[in-house]
Amino acid sequence: MQILYFGWVRTRVGHGKEELSPPDDVGTVADLIDWLKGQGDGYAHAFENAAAIRAAVNQEIAPHDAEIADGDEVALFPPMTGG
Amino acid sequence: MIRVQDEDFDIGAEITRMTEGSTEIGGLASFVGLVRDYAGDEQISSMTLEHYPGMTEKQLERLEAEARERWDLQDVLIIHRYGKLDPGDRIVLVVTASPHREASLESCHFLIDWLKTKAPFWKLEEKESGADWVDARETDSVAAGRWVRVSDT
Numbered sequence: 001m002q003i004l005y006f007g008w009v010r011t012r013v014g015h016g017k018e019e020l021s022p023p024d025d026v027g028t029v030a031d032l033i034d035w036l037k038g039q040g041d042g043y044a045h046a047f048e049n050a051a052a053i054r055a056a057v058n059q060e061i062a063p064h065d066a067e068i069a070d071g072d073e074v075a076l077f078p079p080m081t082g083g
Numbered sequence: 084m085i086r087v088q089d090e091d092f093d094i095g096a097e098i099t100r101m102t103e104g105s106t107e108i109g110g111l112a113s114f115v116g117l118v119r120d121y122a123g124d125e126q127i128s129s130m131t132l133e134h135y136p137g138m139t140e141k142q143l144e145r146l147e148a149e150a151r152e153r154w155d156l157q158d159v160l161i162i163h164r165y166g167k168l169d170p171g172d173r174i175v176l177v178v179t180a181s182p183h184r185e186a187s188l189e190s191c192h193f194l195i196d197w198l199k200t201k202a203p204f205w206k207l208e209e210k211e212s213g214a215d216w217v218d219a220r221e222t223d224s225v226a227a228g229r230w231v232r233v234s235d236t
Binding site for chain 1: 116133134135137138141163174175195198199200201202203204205206207216217218219223224
């Protein structure tokens with residue numbers, strides 16, 4: 001699974017992109033955030049408040065209960081600030 | 084048309100291109116977003132815009148389609164820059180063209196409101212105290228919410 005990070009999620013995690021294989025019981029965006037939290041200090045800091053995280057699955061905005069699967073591109077980021 | 088680019092744009096040239104040979108256009112509305120030199124009581128020396136290549140283009144195309152569906156528009160142009168910008172630099176241009184003013188004025192307002200909350204950009208401000216990511220503002224999500232139609236909820 002390709003995972004992308006933007007904004008302060010990226011700076012806290014320490015990189016913008018990685019290929020990860022989460023365990024089988026990670027079936028939703030919320031599960032992924034929860035699992036990432038345990039992957040190190042940077043991740044723990046980035047995902048300490050799950051409610052502050054927005055997500056996109058395959059470049060479409062997705063809620064935390066959206067299902068994710070192997071081969072998906074999942075992006076995690078703070079609320080967008082365009083314009 | 085939408086464009087995502089690091090280089091600057093020329094507002095006059097863009098408007099000339101939109102209107103040349105299109106004498107059915109009755110009016111244009113435009114909005115230009117600029118980099119401010121302050122945040123709260125602090126000076127800003129630069130702003131870096133990060134975006135999500137691929138998704139940004141899709142989202143901007145979707146916003147253009149939504150505006151065209153809601154209003155009678157003859158043309159739409161959205162240019163959004165990314166990369167490191169200085170105070171005073173142009174960030175974004177929205178131009179809408181319609182036979183009568185209401186459609187272009189309203190749709191231009193709609194597009195810039197929705198860009199704030201639906202376009203995947205993040206802004207990093209360089210200040211004297213260090214670099215800070217700009218937080219999404221509650222007022223922006225209220226402004227965006229005004230355009231949600233009852234039929235969409």
